Amino acid sequence: MSTYKLVCPHCHSRMRIRTSEGTHIFLRVAYLQCTNEACGWSVRAEFEMTHEMSPSGMANPTVKLPIANVAQRRAAMLSPTDHPDLLDQLEMERAI
Template structure:
């Protein structure tokens, strides 16, 4: 399972998710906090499921996502060897 490394755009320290709330079945709003006490920046972010990489074995009829283009699927395959994906890193 992959995890995301959230990086503060100010100090480049780690960011943690303080709380999040569902807006839609495919959208969450998250409130983030830099773990560097000297920085202390806080943020609001949205995480959205935009494409389906492969079909579900238990499809929900309420979920209507487009299939990911080949270029996105190829990129995901290339990144499978990395242990952690960077998010918000410059």
Template sequence: MARSASYQCPHCSSGMSIRSSRSVHALLRNIYLQCNNYHCSFSAAAILEITHEISPSAKPNPEVKLQTIKELTERKAANDENMENNENG
């Protein structure tokens, strides 16, 4: 069973509930949160974005293009090397 996301109110530190959400596209959702503390009653909007894949899908959507964690790690390492070369020369 999947676990639901847990959010903390930035004002009173109580838990927040997702009241609703709206899909923007396959990788992006707007979520609307409300503080569970009746005396606080803070509400907010947030963005939930899928940024990269950790494990590939067994039924991939050909319209969804995501970098793998390996590609992101290799890219970061390559960029770090370029930064070191620029600092030394």
């Protein structure tokens, strides 16, 4: 299984999610830390759902996001898809 990689912009080591919290249905705040002890950089990050790429098969009428334009959908189709869902990864990192 592949993992979603967050990379430290200073030393290029892997970042780990120390903790995270949902602040809104479309927003999750995470606290990250570089795994390189010599670097030790830590940061607060926000992961936001911004556009609907395709409709849900079980649509909730209270969930309303703008629909992605054609260019955004095409770019998503060209992106690698071998990493797990980001929110699943946040939960897995929190459990460790």
